[in-house]
Amino acid sequence: MRYDLVIFDNDGVLVDSEPISNTILAGYLTELGHPTSYEDSLRDYMGAAVHRVHDLVLERTGRRLPADFDETLHSRVFAAFERELEAVQGTDAVLGKLTADGVAYCVASSGSHERIRVGHRKTGMDAWFRDENIFSAQDVGRGKPAPDLFLHAAERMGVAPERCVVVEDSPLGVAAARAAGMDVYGFTAMTAARKLVGANGYFVDMGELPGLLA
The missing domain is CATH 3.40.50.1000 (HAD superfamily/HAD-like)
Incomplete structure (x- = not known):
């Protein structure tokens, strides 16, 4: 070695x-008015910490994500993890x-x-x-x-x-x-x-x- x-x-x-979490992230961002495909999510956020999502959305739109974004995202992802x-x-x-x-x-x-x-x-x-x-x-x-x-x-x-x-x-x-x-x-x-x-x-x-x- x-x-x-x-x-x-x-x-x-x-x-x-990655397929699970990026599907959920793309769907949640789209729901919040930031249209994001699964492929977009992989390109922009795969391998990154969640602060990158906040940073890119603010940079691109001038709008901040909701204060409970992380909590909601994680609860959805964790629930999917338990299933899949x-x-x-x-x-x-x-x-x-x-x-x-x-x-x-x-x-x-x-x-x-x-x-x-x-x-x-x-x-x-x-x-x-x-x-x-x-x-x-x-x-x-x-x-x-x-x-x-x-x-x-x-x-x-x-x-x-x-x-x-x-x-x-x-x-x-x-x-x-x-x-x-x-x-x-x-x-x-x-x-x-x-x-x-x-x-x-x-x-x-x-x-x-x-x-x-x-």
């Missing part, structure tokens, strides 16, 4: 949440191999701590991730594409950035990893490789990841 720490994005990498969410196929095998090989791993997500934990409980990812290896954009001042979250995770895990590798599926996440001075592999199950500019390599199936990291 070339790395001492593997940092996983959460949404779309560990849990198959599944782990990304192959993640258990990858995490099991890292554990067997004695390689540290963690999750660093733009989502809130509550969102991460709701998804992990539903999918069984809570067997692999505990408080000590879960990091959220809530923990830092700036979310992706700033490097702060990944640098925070590395510091807390006690590993130098150059000994870390990030597994990401969003352009914002790849940019954040590169800004942190870390290698990054792009997961292309939902995002075309051409959109993940700057990644060290790409894979479409989780079964390919151990070979890339070796």
Whole structure:
């Protein structure tokens, strides 16, 4: 193994949440008078913390989202997670191999701590991730594409950035990893490789990841 720490994005990498959450986000924004398609939501918000939604809507329309936007969005998303969410196929095998090989791993997500934990409980990812290896954009001042979250995770895990590798599926996440001075592999199950500019390599199936990291 070339790395001492593997940092996983959460949404779309560990849990198959992006189709669910972006469908709900697009629908809610449209309901509020900001017409947004599913494809628009993926392009503009995939991999981002919720403050980016507020920022872009204000920038584009001059209008602020309602004060209870986050609470309503999260309640809708969490309810859908309870009904529909599944782990990304192959993640258990990858995490099991890292554990067997004695390689540290963690999750660093733009989502809130509550969102991460709701998804992990539903999918069984809570067997692999505990408080000590879960990091959220809530923990830092700036979310992706700033490097702060990944640098925070590395510091807390006690590993130098150059000994870390990030597994990401969003352009914002790849940019954040590169800004942190870390290698990054792009997961292309939902995002075309051409959109993940700057990644060290790409894979479409989780079964390919151990070979890339070796």
